[in-house]
Amino acid sequence: EEDAYTVLSALNEAGIDYKPTPSIDLSQVSAAHVDYDFKTKQLWREEWRAFLQKNLTPSEIAAANVICLPSKECAREVSIYLSLGVPPSQILAVECDPTARVEFEDNASTLGIRHRFGLLQDILLTETKPFSIVSYDFTGPVSLASMEALWRTPLAKRSAVLVNQLGARETGSTKKSLAFIELRRDPTYAQVLREHAEPIFSTK
Numbered sequence: 001e002e003d004a005y006t007v008l009s010a011l012n013e014a015g016i017d018y019k020p021t022p023s024i025d026l027s028q029v030s031a032a033h034v035d036y037d038f039k040t041k042q043l044w045r046e047e048w049r050a051f052l053q054k055n056l057t058p059s060e061i062a063a064a065n066v067i068c069l070p071s072k073e074c075a076r077e078v079s080i081y082l083s084l085g086v087p088p089s090q091i092l093a094v095e096c097d098p099t100a101r102v103e104f105e106d107n108a109s110t111l112g113i114r115h116r117f118g119l120l121q122d123i124l125l126t127e128t129k130p131f132s133i134v135s136y137d138f139t140g141p142v143s144l145a146s147m148e149a150l151w152r153t154p155l156a157k158r159s160a161v162l163v164n165q166l167g168a169r170e171t172g173s174t175k176k177s178l179a180f181i182e183l184r185r186d187p188t189y190a191q192v193l194r195e196h197a198e199p200i201f202s203t204k
Contacts, residue, residue, distance in 0.1 A: 041076075044137075048162055049080045052133065055160060058085065060132065065156070066091040067127070068135040069120070072100035074107040077135065088112035092127070094120050121145055124152040132156035137164045 052061065061084050070077035070093050081091050091113040095104040101117050108115035116123050120136075134153055138146050142165050150163065 061085050064132045066133040067131045069137050072104040078111055121149040130154045130156040132159045134161045
């Protein structure tokens with residue numbers, strides 16, 4: 001069973017007046033230190049929570065293994081899973097910015113969740129238990145690093161996956177790689193693009 005729809009469609013169906021993410025000048029502040037409590041992110045979190053509650057049973061949520069990129073603050077996104085009934089020990093938060101490490105680890109520890117510091121694609125090499133809830137809110141456009149992380153993410157047979165990335169801002173080399181993959185019409189790569197490279201909500 002598969003149910004997928006774009007975030008914009010979900011917001012429109014809910015009667016929400018969607019507004020684009022505010023422009024953030026990352027030359028002045030690292031993405032890890034941005035305050036993500038603005039309207040668009042609030043709507044994303046609300047829709048994500050509603051989607052999980054609708055599509056996963058209480059027993060599935062209680063048994064869920066979660067991985068997310070909640071920023072140094074942690075609580076705003078992690079509270080979604082805690083409020084639904086996911087045990088803290090089954091939630092893994094990941095951060096890679098060294099300037100945010102202390103705050104990230106302190107906040108994660110306060111919540112009682114698992115937390116790891118480092119590059120997501122490297123951390124996933126040692127995470128073997130399948131994840132049934134995955135939330136990757138990347139701060140940049142599609143890249144080889146983000147695709148590598150998605151490829152390495154072990155998924156449960158039935159899972160909910162949320163991926164958010166900046167659209168149409170890929171580097172030249174990434175565009176060439178994506179174009180090459182499309183030209184090859186390789187079923188394996190095509191599956192990765194369909195399941196992982198598009199910003200969608202989906203359950204499997």
